[in-house]
Amino acid sequence: MPILPKSFVRHVVLFVFIILFPTFSLAEMVSVSGDNVNLRTGPSTTSPVRWRYGSGFPLQVLEKKGEWLKVQDFENDTGWLHKSLTAGTGHMIVKVNKGSDEKINIRSGPGTNHKVVGMAHYGVVFRTIEQKNGWALVRHESGLEGWILRSLLWGF
CATH class of the missing domain: 2.30.30.40 (SH3 Domains)
Incomplete structure (x- = not known):
């Protein structure tokens, strides 16, 4: 049985990881679509408002629950907003x-x-x-x- 060089094995493992697990490479980001968009404490319009964001504010998606997204902002504040209030436009x-x-x-x-x-x-x-x-x-x-x-x- 031939012995493969370590560098070849590393490259194959890296390639397989990138192909099979693409979600680990980049976090999903969205931006706020609209002015005075409510960030809520839970995934519901009846949940209290934690913050209000302006149009374009970038957010990282942490979790999804139906049509709601749990997001985190650049100051590490988290909360929920409805998916319809976001866009994929880079900000x-x-x-x-x-x-x-x-x-x-x-x-x-x-x-x-x-x-x-x-x-x-x-x-x-x-x-x-x-x-x-x-x-x-x-x-x-x-x-x-x-x-x-x-x-x-x-x-x-």
């Missing part, structure tokens, strides 16, 4: 500088050598246009478009 939120007046740079290109075209503070939501080399091209509802270092953002 990101600034996750750094909480409790400070510091802002992050929005640049004309994907790199620190590009001109600053705007700034944003903690909690600002952007529509995701493109991701490239650790940077995200985003657009704010005001129309401002530019690149932000991906590690400063949370979402998809």
